[in-house]
Amino acid sequence: xxxxxxxxxxxxxxxxxxxxxxxxxxxxxxxxxxxxxxxxxxxxxxxxxxxxxxxxxxxxxxxxxxxxxxxxxxxxxxxxxxxxxxxxxxxxxxxxxxxxxxxxxxxxxxxxxxxxxxxxxxxxxxxxxxxxxxxxxxxxxxxxxxxxxxxxxxxxxxxxxxxxxxxxxxxxxxxxxxxxxxxxxxxxxxxxxxxxxxxxxxxxxxxxxxxxxxxxxxxxxxxxxxxxxxxxxxxxxxxxxxxxxxxxxxxxxxxxxxxxxxxxxxxxxxxxxxxxxxxxxxxxxxxxxxxxxxxxxxxxx
Numbered sequence: 062x063x064x065x066x067x068x069x070x071x072x073x074x075x076x077x078x079x080x081x082x083x084x085x086x087x088x089x090x091x092x093x094x095x096x097x098x099x100x101x102x103x104x105x106x107x108x109x110x111x112x113x114x115x116x117x118x119x120x121x122x123x124x125x126x127x128x129x130x131x132x133x134x135x136x137x138x139x140x141x142x143x144x145x146x147x148x149x150x151x152x153x154x155x156x157x158x159x160x161x162x163x164x165x166x167x168x169x170x171x172x173x174x175x176x177x178x179x180x181x182x183x184x185x186x187x188x189x190x191x192x193x194x195x196x197x198x199x200x201x202x203x204x205x206x207x208x209x210x211x212x213x214x215x216x217x218x219x220x221x222x223x224x225x226x227x228x229x230x231x232x233x234x235x236x237x238x239x240x241x242x243x244x245x246x247x248x249x250x251x252x253x254x255x256x257x258x259x260x261x262x263x264x265x266x267x268x269x270x271x272x273x274x275x276x277x278x279x280x281x282x283x284x285x286x287x288x289x290x291x292x293x294x295x296x297x298x299x300x301x302x303x304x305x306x307x308x309x310x311x312x313x314x315x316x317x318x319x320x321x322x323x324x325x326x327x328x329x330x331x332x333x334x335x336x337x338x339x340x341x342x343x344x345x346x347x348x349x350x351x352x353x354x355x356x357x358x359x360x361x362x
Contacts, residue, residue: 074253079146079178079320080200080283089144090178091137091331092151093130094121095160099153101182101220101236103206104294105259121152121329127163134168137331138175144331146200148178156185165196176200180257184220184236186243194250201247202255202285203240208275210234212265218294241279248280255320256284260301260309273313285320286310 074080079090125133138144147168155161156179165177179193180202193201207213213233220232227235247254256276258269273284286309289300301309310319 074200074282079202079285080253080255088146089141089331090146090148091134091144092148092327092329093125093134093164094123094149094152094329095125095127095130095164096149096151096155096158097124097153098157099182100157100184100222101154101232102218103182104216104218105261105289105292107293121327123329124152127160127167130164131167131171134172138172141331146176146178147172148180148200150180150202154182154184155179156181156189162189162192162196165198169196178202180204182236183240183243184222185239187239187246190243190246190250194252198252200253200255202257203244204257204259205240205244205272205276206259206261207233207265207268208237208241208272209268210237212268213237215264216259216261241275244276244279244281254281256281256317257287258284259287259289260306261289261295262298262301262305264298266301266305266309269309270312270316273316277316281317283318283320284313286313 134147149155149161149164161179168175168177177196177198178200179198181204183203183205186203206216210230210233213236214230217232217236219226219228220236221227222235222239244254244256256272258265258272260266260269269286276284286306288303288306289295289298291298291300310321313319
């Protein structure tokens with residue numbers, strides 16, 4: 062796969078801390094929490110609380126406007142010039158929020174050489190792909206937990222798509238179809254794609270190798286197998302051990318490159334992967350916080 066990449070893209074991957082294990086020690090990332098709305102409900106997702114003592118997807122101390130995000134970007138890049146990637150990873154789904162695109166537009170105008178990155182559930186990826194391409198978003202992460210709708214329906218309880226709510230197998234089929242179509246579009250356009258897959262014992266643990274085989278066929282660059290954080294509807298499922306996750310990673314490695322240095326970053330993380338400066342800054346001000354206002358599904362019932 063790498064041999065087919067342009068020299069420019071290989072250079073950008075070498076400076077992307079999530080795509081290159083070597084880059085994590087030299088280059089940093091900045092996550093801008095501008096996307097509160099989400100269009101699916103995963104059974105492992107809980108975004109209602111902010112705590113400085115935890116690092117997990119969906120957690121942020123505040124939701125930023127595009128203008129605030131631009132001001133934050135300008136300040137942080139001045140203070141930490143080693144940051145090479147700016148991404149939007151939540152706290153909801155970036156593609157379900159117009160603020161994501163306005164934020165990227167402002168950053169692209171002011172910092173044209175920075176690498177833009179987005180992390181999405183993929184439901185709206187085919188519909189909004191042209192907008193991403195127009196902004197020259199170069200790296201993309203899609204959370205893909207199953208390619209079998211019978212398994213997916215156990216992981217995602219509902220989706221909202223084109224103004225309608227779907228549940229069960231119908232929701233799973235729509236989500237998978239759009240995820241795969243969006244990934245195909247991205248790979249064909251030369252965007253480097255990473256897949257995040259949450260390892261859920263008893264649900265998709267035996268299925269993940271099939272995802273890896275499919276991603277190999279589609280030309281995905283790297284796969285990140287993340288351990289379940291047992292919360293929300295999956296609070297009673299025991300997370301996989303490190304050895305169990307490694308066994309799944311090793312089984313998938315022949316098919317797609319494995320990311321083994323993930324820190325399951327917050328939606329407002331910045332700095333090197335091993336030092337989230339957003340957490341360190343907040344710890345100086347306060348202890349573990351309470352319920353986070355502003356963070357909820359816009360369509361939450």
